[in-house]
Amino acid sequence: MRLAVLKERRAGENRVAATADTVKKLIALGLSVAVEAGAGLNAAISDADFAGAGAEIAPDAASALAGAGILFAVQAPEPEVRALIARGTLLVCTMNTFGDPTLVEALAAAGIDGVAMEMMPRITRAQSMDVLSSQANLAGYRAVIESAGAFARGFPMMMTAAGTVPPARVLVIGAGVAGLQAIATARRLGGIVSGTDVRPAAKEEIKSLGAIYVGVEDDETAKQTGPYAGQMSDAFRAKQAELMAATVAKNDIIICTALVQGRQAPVIVTSEMVAAMRPGSVVVDIAADAGGNCGATVPGELIVTPNGVQILGYRNWPGRIAVASSQLYARNLLTFLTTFWDKEAAAPKLVETDDIIKGVLLTKAGQIVHPNFQPVAVAPAVPSAA
């Protein structure tokens, strides 16, 4: 069976879905691997590296896909590329199903069996395939590094003969995978770091990294016991806004990472709070893909506010650290395929009763199989009595 890896075509996407190392392991499974020329360049993997690992370098997407039964990608291919994919192909990638509500139907219509890696269930067995975690971890790191580049003072306290430079004060909003890595990175750079979240479990995690916890604790936060936060009430948001108004103004750098699954990101730092920050402060909003946690964020842009605050609202933070993120993403995909590989048939076997497959498989043999995407049944019209 042939597996194809294409060059990612979406703006700002520097990652690639395989590395020379994973290509070798895919070939060891019994696959032949075709990589489109230039696919790894933005992630520092040359065609020669892929060829050295045993891949065929195909001059374009059509020739990479010719005869392929599996396609590995970072993001779902756009319609022009989808048109080149044969019916029955297994597509393993992240699917922007909220941004593109027609995608699942389009995959079913094209007979593509679609696996959405970002829907991987958060169970122990699936941890090594969890692309959200592997990518968020690097995004959190990168956010702090870019904030340090933008902040014209430095993170650590510096005591010199010419005087003392105070340490940067950093507030991390949302202490999940990205936020905890951001806290750890900012601490290592020498900042004075605080963190906030709505899940009680996050409080101890923030403190265990040596950061200061700030947050509203009430009956509503006590109920946030799952791995994901729920949408908070207006009453909670008002209390959080009061605390944040005081906290944001005291910090030099704000790293925003708060997300609520399947929804717009909550706005936690308002434009008024940004207006009260000191000139030279920096806000990095890695929630920008989901709208952003900062009311002044312009998704995809770096802006400077009238009071001299830089807001880095770039999209796709994992794509800004593409060598490492490709390496981890490619391992996540390799592990997925290896887990569901039928050695005798030398083909994938996606057992539909398996919890992982139930979570990630969107379409199969021309049908939408995932419960979240079933077409809504329309009740038959009741004939009027008249």
Ligand SMILES: NC(=O)c1ccc[n+]([C@@H]2O[C@H](COP(=O)([O-])OP(=O)(O)OC[C@H]3O[C@@H](n4cnc5c(N)ncnc54)[C@H](O)[C@@H]3O)[C@@H](O)[C@H]2O)c1
């Ligand atoms: N396999 C597993 O069991 C597994 C895998 C990954 C993560 N997890 C757990 O899930 C947690 C969260 O994962 P994530 O980082 O993907 O979450 P996420 O990306 O959905 O959200 C990021 C953080 O934002 C926080 N948040 C949401 N709304 C907020 C608000 N209004 N104010 C402040 N903070 C808010 C969330 O509580 C979360 O900690 C992790 O810390 C981890 O404990 C478990």
